[in-house]
Amino acid sequence: MKLKLKVFRHDPATGKKGYTTFEIDCEEGMTFLTALQRIKEEIDPTLTFRHFCRAGICGTCTININGFPKLACKEQVFPYALTSGEVTLEPLDKFPVIKDLAVDHDSVILDLKRLQTWISEVRKDVRIPPNVSSRIEKAADCILCSACQSYCPQVLEEGYAGPLIFAKIYRFLEDPRDRNKEFRIREALEGKLYHCLSCNKCNNVCPKDVDPATLIRELMTYIKPDGKEDL
Ligand code: SF4
Ligand code: SF4
Ligand code: FES
Numbered sequence: 001m002k003l004k005l006k007v008f009r010h011d012p013a014t015g016k017k018g019y020t021t022f023e024i025d026c027e028e029g030m031t032f033l034t035a036l037q038r039i040k041e042e043i044d045p046t047l048t049f050r051h052f053c054r055a056g057i058c059g060t061c062t063i064n065i066n067g068f069p070k071l072a073c074k075e076q077v078f079p080y081a082l083t084s085g086e087v088t089l090e091p092l093d094k095f096p097v098i099k100d101l102a103v104d105h106d107s108v109i110l111d112l113k114r115l116q117t118w119i120s121e122v123r124k125d126v127r128i129p130p131n132v133s134s135r136i137e138k139a140a141d142c143i144l145c146s147a148c149q150s151y152c153p154q155v156l157e158e159g160y161a162g163p164l165i166f167a168k169i170y171r172f173l174e175d176p177r178d179r180n181k182e183f184r185i186r187e188a189l190e191g192k193l194y195h196c197l198s199c200n201k202c203n204n205v206c207p208k209d210v211d212p213a214t215l216i217r218e219l220m221t222y223i224k225p226d227g228k229e230d231l
Contacts (some may be wrong), residue, residue, distance in 0.1 A: 001026055003077060004086040005035060007047065010097045020044070021086070026077045032089065033061055033072040036101075048100040056207065059145030063101045064090040069147035069205050092150035108146060108164060115187055116180060117168045123177045132174060139171035139215055141208045148202035148212050154195060161191025163202035163212030170215040173222065185223050194225055 003026045010017045022039050033051050040047045051061040054073045061072040066080075066088055080087045095103035128136070148163040149155060155162045161169075166188065173184045193216065202212040 001078075001081045003035075003081040005039070006086055006088045007036075007039075007100070008088075008090040009047075009100050010091075011099055012097070019088075020047075026081050028078045030077045031073055032063070032065060032070070032075050032077055035077050036072060036089075048098075048102050050102045057143055059143035062092055062145045062147050062150075064088075064092060064150075069093075069145075069151050071145060071147075071207050074207060092146055094150050094155055095146065103146075105144075105146060108144065108149065111161070111165055112144075112168065115165065115168060116183070117172065119172070119175065119178050121179060123179075126176045128176055132176065136171060136174050139167050139174065139210060142167050142171070142210045143208055145207060147205045147207060148210075151201050151205045153199065153201065154197050157192065157195060159190075159192055160195050161188075161193075163196075163216065165191060166193065166196075166216045166219060167210050167212040170219050173219070188219060188223055189225070193219060193223065196220075 002023055004021050004023050006019050006021045009020050022043055024035055024038055026035065033054060036047065036049050049061070049063065049072070051073060052058040053060075056071050056074045059071070062069050063072050064070075065072070065075055069092055089101060091097050091101045091103045095105065095107070098104050142164065144164065146164060152163050154160050169184050169188050172178045173181060178184075196213070196216045198213060198217065200213045203214060206212060
């Protein structure tokens with residue numbers, strides 16, 4: 001079966017921007033990442049996109065497919081081929097484009113460093129109750145794919161941290177071994193936790209069911225707008 005892929009192209013070196021349409025043969029089981037690789041190998045070696053694990057666990061291959069952020073290595077081509085003749089592939093919104101479908105995630109990496117998203121000193125004396133452990137695991141399933149961050153309308157507000165960052169804050173705030181709770185509460189408030197629109201768009205696009213909007217609502221039950229916690 002034939003499918004047309006209309007791919008966004010941008011080369012900051014030349015300033016050229018636009019779309020190139022490629023027609024490929026697709027078969028059942030083919031992912032968008034495989035389709036992009038086929039184009040790169042057989043049609044246009046200059047086409048640029050990111051990938052690493054090819055298994056939905058590294059979060060590097062996220063692109064917009066018909067306007068929705070998806071993992072290219074997981075999303076199947078065939079259902080699109082059956083229902084439409086052409087699919088539009090674009091880089092993630094709200095991130096600077098490096099080239100074509102590859103965007104610069106440095107802002108997220110710098111935020112994670114600033115937030116110290118690790119436990120600096122493990123308290124071996126602290127046991128994690130099973131119900132808390134399952135909540136931490138859910139937040140820890142985040143693969144930093146940035147789908148939620150790019151789809152969140154509120155990220156356009158200056159200083160709004162975004163769903164990816166709040167999911168990380170939740171993951172450590174919930175962990176009884178973490179000693180940085182005051183710092184995390186302050187970061188959540190400075191990241192404008194209470195400006196979340198509760199629109200659930202981040203939940204809808206998360207490929208790992210982290211449900212950042214739900215975690216944000218839970219954070220709001222712990223952290224009061226005046227900075228007091230209720231853990
Ligand atoms: S629920 Fe909040 S964080 Fe999620 S997309 Fe909406 S505004 Fe953004
Ligand atoms: S919360 Fe979900 S959508 Fe957001 S970065 Fe993590 S895995 Fe991706
Ligand atoms: S290549 Fe790793 S998640 Fe897609």
